[in-house]
Amino acid sequence: MTARVVITGLGVVSPIGIGVSAFWKAALSGRSGISAIDSFDPFPMDGYRSKIAGQIRDFSPELHIGSQHGDRVDRYAQFALAASREAIADASLRIEQEAPHRVGVIVGAGMGGMVMGEREITQLYQSQKPHRVHPNFIPVITLNSASGIVAMASGAKGPNLTISTACxxxxxxxxxxxxxxxxxQADVVIAVGADASITPLVFAGFCSLRALSSKFNDQPERASRPFDxxxxxxxxxxxxGALIVESLAHAKKRKARIYAELxxxxxxxxxxxxxxxxxxxEEVATTMKLALKAADVSPSEVDYINAHATSTSIGDAVEAKAIRILFKNRADKIAISATKSLVGHTLGAAGAIGAIATTLAIQSGHIHPTANYDDPDPACRLGGISRSPQExxxxxxLLNAFGFGSNNAAVVLKQFKA
Incomplete structure (x- = not known):
C-alpha cells in the first residue's frame, strides 16, 4: 500500500510578506508586491528595458536568521533558511527528538548564489587580485549551499538534495x-524553494531575452498580469517557500496538525x-494527467489549479489550452489563480510559494485573486479566473510549474481526510 504523505508546516519569505500570516493576508487582499528597482549600484536603471521587480525590501538577516548564518551565505540561502525555520516551528517539529537520519532536506533553486557570484567576479576583474576573492566564494555560490545550510542549522542528517530545473x-x-x-528514505523532508537573482547580470540577461514586462515601468503593480x-x-x-512534508503515520505519531495531503x-x-x-x-496536459493518475485522483475531483501563469504571451495561452484539453467541459468550472500576479516570478522558489498558496486555499476554503485580470485574453479565457477572492x-x-529546457512538473494536493 502506498504511504500517505501530508504537509504539516509552512514558511515563506515573499515580496508581499515575510511569514505565512502576512503573506496570506496580502494574497487574499490581492496586494501587489511589484515595485520599481531604484538602481543596480553603482549604475542606474537607464540601460534596462524592464525596471521593476518583486523585491523583498524589509528582510534583515540578523533578525530572521541571526548573524552567524547571515554573514556566511548568499541572499537566496538566507531566504531559504528563514522560510525553513518558520516551517519547522509551524509544524512543531523538534528535530533533536527525531532520528536525524530520517529527516531530509530537498531544495529547489534556479540560479543559486548570484548576489555574491556577480559581486566577486566584478571585483576580480576590476582589481586583478585573485588572492582577494572571498574565501567562501565556492561553497557560497554552489547551488546546494542552501540545502547544506538548512541541514546544518536544523540538524537534519537524511537525504540532502538540490533540484535545479529553472522555474x-x-x-x-x-x-x-x-x-x-x-x-x-525519510520520515520527514524539509522541502524548500529559493532564489534571489535580482542582480545586474541576471536581470540584464532576462531583458536581452525579451522575457520581462517593460510596458508598465511607470505602474509596477500593474505589470504582472497573467491571462490578460x-x-x-x-x-x-x-x-x-518551505513546506514540512512527512508520512501520515509519522505525523499522527507526534500528533501534528495537518494542512493538506500531498x-x-x-x-x-x-x-x-x-x-x-x-x-x-498537449505536453502540459499530459503532465497534469500523469500527476492526477499518480494521485489516484480523477479530473472530475479537481476544484482548483494554482497555475504556472507567468504573464508571458505564449506560456499563459498554452497552459490555458492544456487545461481545456484535460478537463474538457469542466475547464470553466475549476477555480484558477496565479500567485505570480502578486509576487512576480520567483524562479526556483515559484513552485514552493505556489504550493503554500495552494495548501492554504485547501485548508481555509479561500482562493486568492489573480491581480490585473482586467481584459481577459480570448486565447486563454477560463471561467474560474477571478480578480476577486473566491470561496x-x-x-x-493541481500545482503547475514549467521551466526552461522543456521541463514540466505538476503536483497534486488534496483535502486531508483521516
Missing amino acids: SSSAHALGQALQCIRTG LARDGFVMGEGA SGYAATSEAYHMVIPREDG RKIRAA
Whole structure:
C-alpha cells in the first residue's frame, strides 16, 4: 500500500510578506508586491528595458536568521533558511527528538548564489587580485549551499538534495520529497524553494531575452498580469517557500496538525525548445494527467489549479489550452489563480510559494485573486479566473510549474481526510 504523505508546516519569505500570516493576508487582499528597482549600484536603471521587480525590501538577516548564518551565505540561502525555520516551528517539529537520519532536506533553486557570484567576479576583474576573492566564494555560490545550510542549522542528517530545473525547481523538490518518503528514505523532508537573482547580470540577461514586462515601468503593480490581453512578459521576483512534508503515520505519531495531503507528482520533458513550450498544449496536459493518475485522483475531483501563469504571451495561452484539453467541459468550472500576479516570478522558489498558496486555499476554503485580470485574453479565457477572492471547498488541487529546457512538473494536493 502506498504511504500517505501530508504537509504539516509552512514558511515563506515573499515580496508581499515575510511569514505565512502576512503573506496570506496580502494574497487574499490581492496586494501587489511589484515595485520599481531604484538602481543596480553603482549604475542606474537607464540601460534596462524592464525596471521593476518583486523585491523583498524589509528582510534583515540578523533578525530572521541571526548573524552567524547571515554573514556566511548568499541572499537566496538566507531566504531559504528563514522560510525553513518558520516551517519547522509551524509544524512543531523538534528535530533533536527525531532520528536525524530520517529527516531530509530537498531544495529547489534556479540560479543559486548570484548576489555574491556577480559581486566577486566584478571585483576580480576590476582589481586583478585573485588572492582577494572571498574565501567562501565556492561553497557560497554552489547551488546546494542552501540545502547544506538548512541541514546544518536544523540538524537534519537524511537525504540532502538540490533540484535545479529553472522555474519548476521547487515543484520538483516537493515531488521528490513525496517520493523520498514513499520509498522509505525519510520520515520527514524539509522541502524548500529559493532564489534571489535580482542582480545586474541576471536581470540584464532576462531583458536581452525579451522575457520581462517593460510596458508598465511607470505602474509596477500593474505589470504582472497573467491571462490578460495586455500582458507583455513576466516580472522577476525573489523569495523562498518551505513546506514540512512527512508520512501520515509519522505525523499522527507526534500528533501534528495537518494542512493538506500531498498525493501525486509528475515530471516530464517536452524535448522541444529551451524557452518556448509546445503551442498545442498537449505536453502540459499530459503532465497534469500523469500527476492526477499518480494521485489516484480523477479530473472530475479537481476544484482548483494554482497555475504556472507567468504573464508571458505564449506560456499563459498554452497552459490555458492544456487545461481545456484535460478537463474538457469542466475547464470553466475549476477555480484558477496565479500567485505570480502578486509576487512576480520567483524562479526556483515559484513552485514552493505556489504550493503554500495552494495548501492554504485547501485548508481555509479561500482562493486568492489573480491581480490585473482586467481584459481577459480570448486565447486563454477560463471561467474560474477571478480578480476577486473566491470561496470554494477544495477536494483536490493541481500545482503547475514549467521551466526552461522543456521541463514540466505538476503536483497534486488534496483535502486531508483521516
